[in-house]
Amino acid sequence: MKQLDETILTNVIKRRPEDSFKGNFGKVVLIGGNANFGGAIIMAATATVYAGAGLVTTATDTANSTSLHAQLPETMFVNYYDKVQLSHLVSEATVVVVGPGLGDDFHSQEVLAKVFANTNSDQTVVIDGSAITMMAHNKIEQPAGNIIFTPHQMEWQRLSGIAIAEQSPAANQKVQQQLGATVVLKKHHTEIYTGSDTYQLTIGTPAQATGGMGDTLAGIIGGFTAQFADPTQATLAAVYAHSAIAEQLAQTQYVVLPHQISRALPIFMKKYEN
Amino acid sequence: MKQLDETILTNVIKRRPEDSFKGNFGKVVLIGGNANFGGAIIMAATATVYAGAGLVTTATDTANSTSLHAQLPETMFVNYYDKVQLSHLVSEATVVVVGPGLGDDFHSQEVLAKVFANTNSDQTVVIDGSAITMMAHNKIEQPAGNIIFTPHQMEWQRLSGIAIAEQSPAANQKVQQQLGATVVLKKHHTEIYTGSDTYQLTIGTPAQATGGMGDTLAGIIGGFTAQFADPTQATLAAVYAHSAIAEQLAQTQYVVLPHQISRALPIFMKKYEN
Amino acid sequence: MKQLDETILTNVIKRRPEDSFKGNFGKVVLIGGNANFGGAIIMAATATVYAGAGLVTTATDTANSTSLHAQLPETMFVNYYDKVQLSHLVSEATVVVVGPGLGDDFHSQEVLAKVFANTNSDQTVVIDGSAITMMAHNKIEQPAGNIIFTPHQMEWQRLSGIAIAEQSPAANQKVQQQLGATVVLKKHHTEIYTGSDTYQLTIGTPAQATGGMGDTLAGIIGGFTAQFADPTQATLAAVYAHSAIAEQLAQTQYVVLPHQISRALPIFMKKYEN
């Protein structure tokens, strides 16, 4: 298992060409946030915007539209129950992030089905949180696209069928290869299974152990894969950046809040661009 | 009466184990905030999140869901009139904080009854504000759980039957022991009655004398008892931290606002972890 | 005409007694903010809270409750069309501030009538903006209380009948004495007519010439009169503080926004407490 280090950031974060416009940095669509878990999709979208994605649209319950725009005017809003808008949005996207705060009831399943029906093989599709759980529980097929799963250990157990205690690198990799997807297995020392490679994150801090961290990671992956050429490398860089920023903040903070990581992204990323 | 000093912070605020996840730091549910007093539950939940609780859910009037998420995406929202969700949420919690901005009308009483019917003896239950008043006025029985009351002097008069002028340590302790609860009696030099011990806070500043301070204290107690092993010690540390931060801010501020104390928690706590 | 200087601040801003609680610093009720002008009452309430008032309630259109609490959880909210709540609130207040963003239509008049019917002679009543205009246009009688009008020149013309070009100190004072009220006439070098005295503000900056400054001033007057013994002195200090902070900010800013003045109050006031 290869260990990730700072070089992943310098490899991935490229100086932007002088003559660039927002269209060069991707269209990201984030889908999630029911009436209870609106904060999750707000945190994810915040991460995507601060990571530098060109255009960010958040498809969520209308209950969340005002709290979203109150803190993040830089994203567009779509009612995720509007099937016409949602289908069009997903099919036009560069990157799709689905799952943060989506819930798992009948309505959530409808939204997920509509998303999965509209992805295509040119897209990166980040599947997070309850979207993973619904896939496992309802035996939903993996959609078209370059798929990145971001489960925590229990979600991975549901998706892979491997009990947490038996989630060895070999067992995990076997299922990941069957899935033909990248798997970011979130845990102490997160593991990334991608293609035939496995990577381990050896940085991070227990100050990150708070609700919303995973949503924020999904958003950063969305932002990085939208901008940087190689989705695998971009994912590795996103995972590393998320914990590296947390470590920096944890030098003076007992707990690090998810939105603080997002806000720190523009200055953090600048240090590594080349 | 023992005087609290800084050592309570170093005794309580433990360095987090490297291999920890959000589940290690408790599930806190805060219940309160009617259509008029939404700010109170927002301030309490903010305190709990910034104190480092693992998962924080706020059960409040739907009128408050957007203002809550507009400033604190790190909490989940539940409509406190949804009895099924509320019951489930309370019964699954590590710590329950009930009362900030709850009001005392018929609807508030229904919510309180539903909360009290679902606590259990493994939980810490912080009872604040109008929840105390309703218990006194409506002769509501104390619920299951490790109970922490956080009354100001008038609320304590209502609950204990001791007129403010007669709230001597001996009289207070007698009732506290009958209740079998911890009592945080908020006043100039707050007193904490717990088990057979009594403690006094000798720090604090009149710059704290502003609306919302008590809501914030309830939230910090919620956050500390969710994370730290001994609920009594955690409560003492929370009371001390609340006023110590206020004192620091008051060195340069004429008035200290409640949300400022919450925002200062991560950096303040870091200095005492060991 | 006496010129105000910094000594008004040291005379008024008293060190708070160690043993004080929020009840010592007044209950302020602010009434205003229709569906169009919600920002005005938010700015006024923000000023009152940051000035250190003990308890602050904002009575406004329900359309504004969420935007209010999204940035200022430290205030309570009341629907100003709820006549029972509004009457009770006003009659229990220490200080009433009415007018910021209230508008002047039929609904606004109803609200104003309800406010004026419930003030009493122990209260300070700050009458601002369209409340002044409605009094003039509809020949509404001055309510009970220690009245402080805060008109700009056009509003003063409406109330006093003195055309702007003829608003000389002598003419202004004559009407002010007939009114038996304090008049804060907002203009370049604001004039304050109170009792038999007249004062002039000689500080201030054109960077303050932006929408919302008057709402903020009304809020600071509300906060100061709630806390400090002499309402006249408190008003003078509020007027001075408002422009002194603006001057400080304008050293580095081309324009000073109203909310910036409010946020600066706690640190500014600390420098003058004695």
Next chain:
Amino acid sequence: MKQLDETILTNVIKRRPEDSFKGNFGKVVLIGGNANFGGAIIMAATATVYAGAGLVTTATDTANSTSLHAQLPETMFVNYYDKVQLSHLVSEATVVVVGPGLGDDFHSQEVLAKVFANTNSDQTVVIDGSAITMMAHNKIEQPAGNIIFTPHQMEWQRLSGIAIAEQSPAANQKVQQQLGATVVLKKHHTEIYTGSDTYQLTIGTPAQATGGMGDTLAGIIGGFTAQFADPTQATLAAVYAHSAIAEQLAQTQYVVLPHQISRALPIFMKKYEN
């Protein structure tokens, strides 16, 4: 083609006269923001307020009123479907900014028609985003006023009929002169066509290539033309300031967010006032 440099700022940004009031700095009305694109009009209005306009009103979908006031109490709100209010507002304005996030459906067209029917030749009218697209697609006539178009290259293609690849200075200028308007053609090295002059912006950074930058520029133009005497010079200064601030922020940030540019305006402008 003349190259813009810093002197445009010192030429335009005048020290405010001591005896000034908000009425001296213009009434700006911004119209835009449907239920999906509310963030766009919020970003534009934020820019106008922080640029120092005297009075700023935002006419938008009611879905956006709360998110607007939650972050920008310094603007007034009008429901843009209220034709009476909208007509009155536009006809009374000094500067009209129409288009950010307006959308292009039937409702958007109705709003645009009402705006265009109420402008007059004394006003500056900034036409941005989908307002340009609707003019082109629906062959809507240019309204009365000193017109400033702020298209990106695709919008300019729609309006001018010149394909992007053929947008040479000569071709652009020819159409601009037929229009009798100022054209701010947003691109890498933005070009401004005005009267018989053409200007080029040679500063700017790819960190600006993110959604909302154009909305922010439209808002700054609105704020500058409201305050400064010569609309052409004010427009040039606004374009320059927008990118100069972005360059400053980009020295330490990989991406610059639109709201950051607006927040930086007061301090930036101060350095150039004379």
